[in-house]
Amino acid sequence: MTQTKAYAAQTAGAELAPFQFQRREPRPDDVAIEIDYCGVCHSDIHTVDNDWGRTVYPLVPGHEIVGRVTAVGSDVTRFRVGDVVGVGCMVDSCRACSACEAGLEQYCSEGMTGTYNGKDRYDGSITLGGYSERILVSERFVVSIPDRLDPATAAPILCAGITTYSPLRHFGVKAGDKVGVLGMGGLGHMGVKFAKALGAEVTLFTRSEAKVAEARKQGADHVVISTDREQMKAVRERFDFLLDTIPVAHDLNPYLATLKVDGTHILVGLLEPIEPAVHAGQLVAKRRVIAGSLIGGMPETQEVLDFCAEHGISCDIEMLDIRNINQAYERMKRGDVKYRFVIDMATLE
Structure with a gap:
């Protein structure tokens, strides 16, 4: 278990505030990631406010994650320490249904496991997202960030x-x-x-x-x-x-x-x-x-990143100090951002 700093909402409509929790122990197929940037999505606000009636608190939002690999499990073959990688809206699925076998994990017949506010399929814990120092994610649900993409502007590509x-x-x-x-x-x-x-x-x-x-x-x-x-x-x-x-x-x-x-x-x-x-x-x-249409599966998520690198496409962002996250939420509700806030996670320190 690893002590992890984060920002979390404790109740519906509450402001996000500093929070600490224990990340679970790594599994053989896990990639350990130190988070550098995390985009801020309207879904984060809806979930914090429990607009969809499914939020479990405390909630650590964030599903547009870019960071560096710090360790890999014994079964991991695609990533090495130091790689720049991304994690999007999901961190698991049943992996066996027809949708999962087709690389359409977002349409998993059992429901995908969200990067935050999802239920871990192994230990039943609630997933905690990218407004945090680090995260552990199964290799299947991690993508490579091409060298030609700026890591900060690449983060919202993982959702928007x-x-x-x-x-x-x-x-x-x-x-x-x-x-x-x-x-x-x-x-x-x-x-x-x-x-x-x-x-x-x-x-x-x-x-x-x-x-x-x-x-x-x-x-x-x-x-x-x-x-x-x-x-x-x-x-x-x-x-x-x-x-x-x-x-x-x-x-x-x-x-x-x-x-x-x-x-x-x-x-x-x-x-x-x-x-x-x-x-x-x-x-x-x-x-x-x-x-x-709902997001995209893991093969297509890698494809869009590669497409953006090839065509010079990036998301227009405004960098954010995490200490200003609540003001950012209010600005987003007013439509006052062009076009995505991205948290510089170094400000979590």
């Missing part, structure tokens, strides 16, 4: 990056396709970058005129103000794909009307009921599809 890359790849976005990206936050700005790198013509949908110049800076070819009826009318039946990163309930119907025949509207940000109801005629009349 894979969440937007995976559906674009799965649904076959290719050069010449017309892709609309809904929302311009941590997920949306990565979606724009990936769609452009895949050769698509990219349009950002936003409610804010203030984001037009920023969207073009990120690589969007066009920007549509979604509250402007004339602009929405002008793009009817234009798109092959919509990547919807909006994290709150919103009306899908105006967006569905912008899809071509056989167009696909992909939800990656919404984890609650769709309101208002979708008009089925929007789907039936044009054979449109509403789909969803």
Whole structure:
């Protein structure tokens, strides 16, 4: 057992504060990682506040982790001490179901084990995440950070990056396709970058005129103000794909009307009921599809990191002193970050 410093929430809605706990003993397939950087995800806030009703306290959030290997178990073959590695949203799965065998561990039939607030499959303990000094993770759920990536900006790729890359790849976005990206936050700005790198013509949908110049800076070819009826009318039946990163309930119907025949509207940000109801005629009349996608499996998580290194893609970040984490949460709730906070874990000292 190793004494570990961290920041944790003790109750629902409580501020994060310094906390110490014992990391478990290493297992033969474990990689021991000293954490250098950890991204801050909206899911962290939802879990701290128990918005989904499943939080176990004390809670140490953090699932966008980059650090250096300090030790490896006897069964580990892919990593050595000193390697720069990453850990994303999950640290285990059943490893035996059809999804796991296909490298889609996020869809494990028994449910994946989250990097934090998950239940360890061996000892039943609750997993504690990356707002901490160190972590132990099975080799299967560790990825290599390519040398060409800056470790700090690579951290959010392990959630925001894979969440937007995976559906674009799965649904076959290719050069010449017309892709609309809904929302311009941590997920949306990565979606724009990936769609452009895949050769698509990219349009950002936003409610804010203030984001037009920023969207073009990120690589969007066009920007549509979604509250402007004339602009929405002008793009009817234009798109092959919509990547919807909006994290709150919103009306899908105006967006569905912008899809071509056989167009696909992909939800990656919404984890609650769709309101208002979708008009089925929007789907039936044009054979449109509403789909969803959850992060990505381990092979694809390594793939997105390699893709980012090859194409010079990184997440736009603001470095954060962990002592300011509660202020950062408040700023995130206001949408006041471009586009991801990343904690410099050296500030934990």
